[in-house]
Amino acid sequence: MRRREFLTAPAALPAAAQAIAEQTEELEIVSSHEHLLSEEERYALKPNLFTLLGHYAADDLRSAGLSGEPKTWAGIEPWWRHIRGTGYGQAVRIALRDVYGVEELNAETVPLLNERIAAANRPGLYERVLKKMARIRYAVLDDYWRGEPSRPDARFFVLARKLDWFCSVRQASDVRRMEEVTGVAIHGAADLKKAMEKRLEQSLAAGLVAIKTTLAYSRPLHFAVVDEREAQADFDLVMKAPQPEPPRRLSDHMFHHVLALASERGLPVQVHTGTLAGNRGMLDYTRPGQLNPLFLRYPRVTFDLFHTGWPWTGEAAALAKMIPNVTVDFCWMWVLSPVGARQALDEMLETVPANKILGFGGDYRYAELTYAHATMARAGIAEVLAGKVARGWCTAAEAVETARLLLAGNAARLFPQRRA
Ligand SMILES: [Zn+2]
Incomplete structure (x- = not known):
């Protein structure tokens, strides 16, 4: 392979x-x-990119200078560039690339990611992502x-x-x-x-x-x-x-x-x-x-x-x-x-x-x-x-x-x- x-x-x-x-x-x-x-809990969410950024990556974003939660691309963009290389940033990039087919996080790809994350949020996600x-x-x-x-x-x-x-x-x-x-x-x-x-x-x-x-x-x-x-x-x-x-x-x-x-x-x-x-x-x-x-x-x-x-x-x-x-x-x-x-x-x-x-x-x-x-x-x-x-x-x-x-x-x- x-x-x-x-x-x-x-x-x-x-x-x-x-x-x-x-x-x-x-x-x-x-x-x-x-x-x-x-x-059950997962499919009850309405997740988007910022949901994924909300776990751990948010800590690095705040450490870099963000105040509050990551909610919009404009809000995180100044800080994302400084954390994309940390372990938390790497994990986000790998997830977006391999699970959602998006190589780079930027203003253009955010809407597409949000769409794909929403569409994938249904029974079968865990089987695909965790098992396969x-x-x-x-x-x-x-x-x-x-x-x-x-x-x-x-x-x-x-x-x-x-x-x-x-x-x-x-x-x-x-x-x-x-x-x-x-x-x-x-x-x-x-x-x-x-x-x-x-x-x-x-x-x-x-x-x-x-x-x-x-x-x-x-x-x-x-x-x-x-x-x-x-x-x-x-x-x-x-x-x-x-x-x-x-x-x-x-x-x-x-x-x-x-x-x-x-x-x-x-x-x-x-x-x-x-x-x-x-x-x-x-x-x-x-x-x-x-x-x-x-x-x-x-x-x-x-x-x-x-x-x-x-x-x-x-x-x-x-x-x-x-x-x-x-x-x-x-x-x-x-x-x-x-x-x-x-x-x-x-x-x-x-x-x-x-x-x-x-x-x-x-x-x-x-x-x-x-x-x-x-x-x-x-x-x-x-x-x-x-x-x-x-x-x-x-x-x-x-x-x-x-x-x-x-x-x-x-x-x-x-x-x-x-x-x-
Ligand atoms: Zn733990």
Whole structure:
């Protein structure tokens, strides 16, 4: 088959690298992390170009100077030119080119794109884009915007959900809402843990295969060991008056309980580490090394370090090298930093056991962008492996076997379609 072009037709690759790239393209993917809308939700949208730009690319547009949401071509044009080369910009361009047949985003092509995006938004899109184009066998779905955990479409997804809500109690109304959705009466920290357990049961009934946490968006990843009495003091505080931030002792105590439950149930925990989505993050909260005490305290829990902890990829690699129950996960990474991803993988393949490197998760809401991200990941993985073959680190056949592990084998083992 013709090797799919990455962004522009690359200079001819040496034959060995070409062969690895072609075989890597053929491999199926098990995506460790997606936020894809259900098909039903997707077809209920009236999407256009700006819908697609609204996920991640909007962050770079705002970082460049846009204020607000990308809504018109005139509004984004001054900024688009500065972000078309970033990973987010690349993903948009690949999606528009391969899914909608438009090579260049400009004033002339915007109306045509809007037309094509609208016309394609009907049943069959996911089959075409996710299965035929991206060759994704299935993906771990975090559909956090749906309140109640529900079983996702098994043709495409398995479920991951967060219990962060229970670790972020700030006011009495949070507690009342937890009582409503779990049916557990909550009078103190002990009940709060029971309510969390109930929520986990509800999620398991919907097919949960992993617990996810994005607490790094709102607090540092260091979780102190706090006894229930201290947690109760924070609980009392919250019930007396709304607090500006979730009190830390209660949050710490509850997160330890999340891990105790994960340990009991044999569930892996996907942890957000490294750079944050949006434009107002506290990067320092997200440093993966802060989790080190938890890895040792909960040896039966596999901690999957999302986004390879970028920019702390070396730190994530060191943790995954040293500690058996830590894995590194390249979800989001090939669009966050395409070069950083290649460098990190190059290093990790010679530091971290290959069965602990998860090579892809699209982390997108829209299927077209997940496809584009997968294209970037395949190209990056193939390039790194081809370099290793050239240096004699492995044979071409071994390189393809490694790619297979990174793209599907490791994620399929950690997040099986059916729990044992
Ligand atoms: Zn995500």
